[in-house]
Amino acid sequence: MNRTKVLGTAACLVLLAAAGCRNVPEERAWMVMGTFASVSAASGDRARIDEAESTVSAEFTRLERLWSYFDRKSEISRLNSGTAEPVMVSPDTLRLIRESVSVARGSGGCFDPTVGPLVDLWGIGGRREFRVPEESEIYGAMKRCGWEKLAAGDDGTVRFMLEGMRFDAGGIAKGLAVDMGADLLAGAGMTDFMVNLGGNLKCYGRGRNGRDWKVGVQNPFERGKVVGILGIGNGMAVATSGNYERFIEKDGHRYAHIIDPASGRPVEGMAGVTVTAPSAMLADGLSTALFVAGLKRAGEVLAAYPDVDAILIPDSKPAVLYVTEGIIGRFRPEEGVTVRQIQLP
Numbered sequence: 001m002n003r004t005k006v007l008g009t010a011a012c013l014v015l016l017a018a019a020g021c022r023n024v025p026e027e028r029a030w031m032v033m034g035t036f037a038s039v040s041a042a043s044g045d046r047a048r049i050d051e052a053e054s055t056v057s058a059e060f061t062r063l064e065r066l067w068s069y070f071d072r073k074s075e076i077s078r079l080n081s082g083t084a085e086p087v088m089v090s091p092d093t094l095r096l097i098r099e100s101v102s103v104a105r106g107s108g109g110c111f112d113p114t115v116g117p118l119v120d121l122w123g124i125g126g127r128r129e130f131r132v133p134e135e136s137e138i139y140g141a142m143k144r145c146g147w148e149k150l151a152a153g154d155d156g157t158v159r160f161m162l163e164g165m166r167f168d169a170g171g172i173a174k175g176l177a178v179d180m181g182a183d184l185l186a187g188a189g190m191t192d193f194m195v196n197l198g199g200n201l202k203c204y205g206r207g208r209n210g211r212d213w214k215v216g217v218q219n220p221f222e223r224g225k226v227v228g229i230l231g232i233g234n235g236m237a238v239a240t241s242g243n244y245e246r247f248i249e250k251d252g253h254r255y256a257h258i259i260d261p262a263s264g265r266p267v268e269g270m271a272g273v274t275v276t277a278p279s280a281m282l283a284d285g286l287s288t289a290l291f292v293a294g295l296k297r298a299g300e301v302l303a304a305y306p307d308v309d310a311i312l313i314p315d316s317k318p319a320v321l322y323v324t325e326g327i328i329g330r331f332r333p334e335e336g337v338t339v340r341q342i343q344l345p
């Protein structure tokens with residue numbers, strides 16, 4: 001297992017780069033799914049946090065084996081083997097696929113877990129080197145995408161309706177894994193903790209001093225800096241899409257790692273999106289979706305999810321934050337940061 005122990009202070013700095021964290025009294029961090037994971041507890045009970053780390057770490061490793069796009073033995077790889085035959089999957093994978101399809105439908109297709117052929121074509125998922133494809137290649141890959149052509153049956157089977165389709169859980173799997181890890185801790189009676197996987201966070205109870213958990217929202221233009229601090233209450237999750245580190249620079253142009261399924265190209269014009277939601281799955285899926293929706297269509301997507309709030313940061317300096325009403329009372333912007341409210345339809 002690829003596990004790196006990181007001391008509390010160092011881990012907090014790392015988290016600031018990934019998603020932002022402050023006010024973490026007791027924390028364990030390690031590497032999994034190609035990113036940092038951590039559990040934090042408001043109380044300083046070391047035995048408890050050690051136990052929480054081993055529980056969540058075992059769960060994340062188990063889910064990585066099921067959901068990895070790279071591991072040829074994973075269930076997702078079996079599904080992606082190229083045929084249009086039904087594939088029997090475990091209940092956890094069926095849940096991942098059903099939740100993905102539900103976010104795809106709810107976001108009007110801005111989130112589309114079948115963008116795999118486009119992600120591979122552009123080389124933005126680390127599967128091969130980035131390149132700008134020909135028009136005809138983009139068109140060819142787009143024909144093999146479309147969440148409506150992914151069917152999950154009640155018998156536990158999943159099927160693509162076209163050959164050559166591929167399921168890419170990269171925009172939602174970490175969020176669902178966080179929910180599953182956090183549920184295990186809550187089920188074991190733990191209170192006042194936070195689980196993080198690559199910037200997808202779920203908080204339970206209270207943070208230090210009995211207050212809300214505090215999460216720094218990363219400044220997409222300045223590494224290691226935040227645009228403000230967000231308070232996260234009991235049972236709330238937060239996720240960020242489009243961290244500065246994940247853009248790709250090529251010939252002086254910056255490409256996002258998120259594809260607009262409607263154009264088959266990396267999204268232009270957004271720098272970062274942070275979402276709060278009742279589940280980390282929804283926060284993760286919708287941060288990716290809103291990155292695609294952009295300022296123009298964000299209201300449309302958000303109107304379908306009344307208990308979800310968002311911060312959108314367009315790709316133009318200095319940073320201007322567009323936030324939903326629910327963010328305003330619990331967000332403390334850094335000095336000089338402009339905040340505007342998004343009007344929902």
Ligand code: AMP
Pocket residue numbers: 110111112113115119124125168169170171172240241242257258259260261284287288292
């Ligand atoms: P996130 O960092 O959660 O926004 O997820 C980004 C990852 O999701 C990418 O690396 C791709 O694997 C995948 N992805 C890219 N574009 C989309 C999209 N429009 N819908 C769903 N997943 C996507």
Ligand code: MG
Pocket residue numbers: 170171172239241283284285286287288
């Ligand atoms: Mg996401």
